[in-house]
Amino acid sequence: DAGITQSPRHKVTETGTPVTLRCHQTENHRYMYWYRQDPGHGLRLIHYSYGVKDTDKGEVSDGYSVSRSKTEDFLLTLESATSSQTSVYFCAISDLPTDTQYFGPGTRLTVL
């Protein structure tokens, strides 16, 4: 299995609070991705990174920001969490842009 960890694994927070999710990899892969998974929607891309300090928006980026100051860490921030952001969040990594993506174990976020 690819060396990907996500923290926290579970979080419950209240509407309006900031939340940061962390993805950490030990594979030295250049490309990192954040997806959210919701029933009936599959996985949808939030943001992705193609190198340190290089990030771009995905399909559902509104209300989210990301940062990547080191190759191994990719942070996802909800500046002011809303109930619609209750979801399971997955991080993924790949060595090449068109190569297989390997997924982390996920973070279950509940916004009350």
Add this chain to the structure above:
Amino acid sequence: AQSVTQPDIHITVSEGASLELRCNYSYGATPYLFWYVQSPGQGLQLLLKYFSGDTLVQGIKGFEAEFKRSQSSFNLRKPSVHWSDAAEYFCAVGRTSGGGADGLTFGKGTHLIIQP
């Protein structure tokens, strides 16, 4: 933009029977295609992938998939299912143009139920 359709939300199969999960994609060029499996409460595990070459792709756990360009399909098959195959299955497509770095587009998934 590319899209992926998995027409079957749920499929029920008897243990030992054959399985076919359908996947249709929309993309102007030849895409990269993937099948992932997700067990309850778990992350996604790659079953197999198609990048180019032989259109029949073998994967892990006895699964295979066939890329049919004329039908824009990438259906997943297994000749004999086991109770441990019960899971959610996702088909995904990646772009080959623009560097392809902008992530995968997933179908909504097919939930596989195995009957004893």
